[in-house]
Amino acid sequence: MNRRSFIKTTAASIAALELGEVISLVPNAQADEVKNITNFQKRNTLADNIKGIERVPSVCLNCSSVCGMNVLIKNDEILGVEGNPHDPNAQGKLCAKAHGGVSAVNNSERIVYPLKRVGKRGEGLWKRITMDDAYDIIARKIKNNIDAGTPERVAFHQGRNKMSDITYRFLDAIGTPVALNHRALCSSNKRAANYTTIGDTSWETLDATECKYLLNFGCNFFETHQGGFPLLKRYAQGKRKGLKLVTFDTRLSNTAGRSDEWHAPFPSSEGAIALAMANVIVAEKLYDRKFIDEWCNTSFDDIVEFVKPYTPKFASEVSGLAEDDIIRIAKEFASFAPACAAFTNRGSQAHQNGLNNDRAVIMLNALVGSIGRKGGYAFGGSKSKGNSSFPMPKPVPKKPKFTTDLEDPRLYPLSNKWQKMRVSQLVFDKLKNTNQKIDVYISYTISAPQTWPEGPTLTVDVLKDESIIPFHACSDVVYSQMAHYADIILPDATYFERYTIEGRNAYELIPYFALRQPAVQPPHDCENLADTFIKIGKRLGPSVAKYFKFNSYEEFIKLRFSTLPDRDGLSGFEYMKKHGVWQEDKEKAYETFNNILSKKKLKNSFVKDGIVYVNKKGKNKAIGIMKDGVAVRGFKTPSRKFEIYSSTIDETAKSLNLVDDGFPHFEMPASLKQIKEDEMVLTTFKWNVHTQARTTSQKYLTEIVHDNPVWINTQTAKKLDIKSGDYIKITTYRPKSGFRATKKDVEVGSMTIKAHVTQGIHPQVIAISNSLGMNFGGRIAKGKNEERRNIPGFTKEDDLELNGNIWWDKKYGGAGNGFNPNSIIPINPSPMVGMQAWNDTICKISKV
Ligand SMILES: Nc1nc2c(c(=O)[nH]1)N[C@H]1C(S)=C(S)[C@@H](COP(=O)(O)OP(=O)(O)OC[C@H]3O[C@@H](n4cnc5c(=O)[nH]c(N)nc54)[C@H](O)[C@@H]3O)O[C@H]1N2
Ligand SMILES: Nc1nc2c(c(=O)[nH]1)N[C@H]1C(S)=C(S)[C@@H](COP(=O)(O)OP(=O)(O)OC[C@H]3O[C@@H](n4cnc5c(=O)[nH]c(N)nc54)[C@H](O)[C@@H]3O)O[C@H]1N2
Ligand code: SF4
Ligand SMILES: [Mo]
Secondary structure, three states: OOHHHHHHHHHHHHHHOOOOOOOOOOOHHHHHHHHOOOOOOOOOOHHHHOOOOEEEEEEOOOOOOOOEEEEEEEOOEEEEEEEOOOOOOOOOOOOHHHHHHHHHOOOOOEOOOOEEEOOOOOOOOEEEOOHHHHHHHHHHHHHHHHHHOOHHHEEEEEOOOOOHHHHHHHHHHHOOOOEEOOHHHHOHHHHHHHHHHOOOOOOOOOOHHHOOEEEEEOOOOOOOOOOHHHHHHHHHHHHHOOOEEEEEOOEOOHHHHHOOEEEOOOOOOHHHHHHHHHHHHHHOOOOOHHHHHHHEOOOHHHHHHHHOOOOHHHHHHHHOOOHHHHHHHHHHHHHOOOOEEEEEOHHHHOOOOHHHHHHHHHHHHHHOOOEOOOOOEOOOOOEOOOHHHOOOOOOOOOOOOOOOOOOOOOOOOOOOOOOOOOOHHHHHHHHHHOOOOOOEEEEEOOOHHHHOOOHHHHHHHHHHOOOOOOEEEEEEOEOOHHHHOOOEEEEOOOOOOOOEEEOOEOOOOOOEEEEEOOOOOOOOOOOOHHHHHHHHHHOOOHHHHOOOOOOOHHHHHHHHHHHOOOEOOEOHHHHHHHHOEEEOOOOOOOOHHHOEOOHHHHOOEEEEOOEEEEEEOOEEEEEEEEEOOEEEOOOOOOOOOEOOOOHHHHHHHHHOOOOOOOOOOOOOOHHHHOOOOOOEEEEEEOOOOOOOOOOOOOHHHHHHOOOOOEEEEHHHHHHOOOOOOOEEEEEEEOOOOOOOOOOOOOEEEEEEEEEEEEOOEOOOEEEEEOOOOOOOOOHHHHOOOOOOOOOOOOOOOOOOOOOOOOOOOHHHOOOOOOOOHHHOOOOOEOOOOOOEOHHHEEEEEEEO
């Protein structure tokens, strides 16, 4: 069948399809073709036909998957990108966002000169200054705090910062511990669940190629996910060998739609479903008793006891799924062990009870013994080398020995327990309403006014207020809303113009790392913030300047790579510039917990209660566990075992007077438990061609997706007389437990938004994507078919392709630029960890 006739037949079949009827949409001829491409190192590109083309290996950063790419260059211009076939994770493939990302470089509304505010904060009046002026102004402000002995009043707020090596050197040298980030908006419950169970990577690395059965709780890896693209590639390989995918998503995402089964549970009920599956696995004796006895810190009898209350009937009542489905899926899952894995993402963890939801899901892998096994929930050892793996040029500044509540909030002790996750959705509230004060605020790759809960309201109020934030320097590539509320704008280099040492979970289960390098020089005054920090560091007096003896970030990276051995006759640095990636010469890392500890590791070690310790600087550090008389690595948890019971959680809960005995358990968040019949749950999700707020200024991607109506179920819509395209009013309410909890219904806000009526969503749920509805970031993001607004920070040349072509402008009959739900989503940190419960918001809707 050729492509045309294939499209014709499927189109006809879909049109004629009756409810319940089944058709095949697999283009068989095409599937066979794909099957034959096994060598991912094969380069398959039209670019080879272009004379004089050069390939610069680098790493994409249009989302957090960091796929290896080759930038195609001719005459110092970027023609496009293609996958770097040597990148072990992405294996020579890139997604649409990577190709669209190229337009960020020559964006005519890119900030290319440093700017100083001249009007009132937020008035939008700017004066072009030199970079030297900018270094001096920022250095003077920071120096005031160093001299006054108040370095902690200098705060750095980062989004996707891949240069922690230089930024932390800068902050440590100044003496401030206040480095804020976005992890609690993103993934902190998921990370905490992994740390408390496997004690290792911040998320799982599934061995999908060899897997037979995947249970997906709220992850949309066909479109999103922190390592989605590499996982998707391996999923496709596994699929050809019979891999089955079952997805629990409140919405028919592209992953759900492509799964063998899609179930739409009530939000937050994922933990109940997983615990009921554990109950079935125990009752049906489908567990791996050997793994449990050898490697779990909870006895089999205790497991039997604590899963008892979680019957399939109970899970069915809270989730709305059929009891039979829960039982059947649990049995199917276990029948493929160890080549099966249950995993999660923001759908299950972005809740008040997200930590326990995710812990319950991960535990399923331990019960059936798929942890670390071929085709299973592989992890650890698979983690690639990354930025922290290379030595720092000496001298290295010491970390400040104190902290502040802004950075390490005492009510959320698990937020910084394993890695710095913080609770940044509370930052703006704390600055406004508590004694946490700052003088200097430096923001970098974040768009808090757009991406934060209550961002368009509270965040903006605080950013505007000079009495709360006296000085704000913003590093950005476009005139974002963050930049709008700054005093100095620093024009950053894009990810095509800068260096970074990159690392990600290694999906081949062999450690690797990659180098992002400039494919072209940054235009005009644009400069990587790393270089800007080096120059400011040199201006902060000898006590700080001594840590910045190198002249550029390139030199710094070279120094860090100095311990890399030569390869293929090249120095480590030259090798990385030529190939972009370095994979270690190792076997695939399965069952790393069984790794025997080397003599070198065991030097000066001692064993106490079966756990192997070394004494480092007066502190006992666990490095392994004795198994059959041999010292092995085990898990990096306090017991060195897979922890079903977590003493860390138990003790933390007690210290905060919370109820959590440290066993995975299920409790519906108070708001959702008390939901009334006329109320709905507002959830959010991400688009395949957009990443947060960073892609809306990129013309090709925004031309594809610029509208995001709210998804609403057909039956629900019918009751309220809502049709697709109608406008509805959504009013949200404060949570019933946690931050600013209220017993009564207190409104957060309302918005009016277009409806998309579909069967592809739970009847009591509505869903709005983020990324859109921007009022800043240029004509494309704003959806304004108008001439460029000239500000002194832009380059002279305009992009003529844009003039008159922003056809989605509402004024000219287009759909507009979409909606940002974050003005009505309340700040809602989960207990202990502080993860933002994005998917717990109670709301009411009505037709307008
Ligand atoms: N409603 C809703 N809100 C969400 C989410 C959701 O699913 N729904 N997701 C949450 C998640 S998971 C996360 S991680 C956060 C992310 O939220 P943020 O950390 O705010 O991330 P971005 O939107 O990527 O912010 C990047 C901003 O930095 C700027 N930028 C882009 N490239 C560069 C560059 O090269 N250099 C510099 N200096 N600046 C640059 C751009 O102005 C862009 O807007 O959002 C959260 N917000
Ligand atoms: N294209 C693209 N890729 C990205 C990003 C991006 O913005 N765009 N961002 C990157 C970042 S920072 C992150 S953190 C990851 C996020 O990756 P994911 O977590 O996979 O993506 P999300 O869209 O946040 O959420 C996943 C799914 O959860 C579903 N969901 C919402 N509420 C519930 C619920 O209560 N229960 C269940 N079971 N499901 C629910 C949503 O419908 C959605 O399909 O993606 C990364 N990759
Ligand atoms: S998945 Fe993310 S990192 Fe990978 S190619 Fe796409 S945008 Fe780039
Ligand atoms: Mo994220």
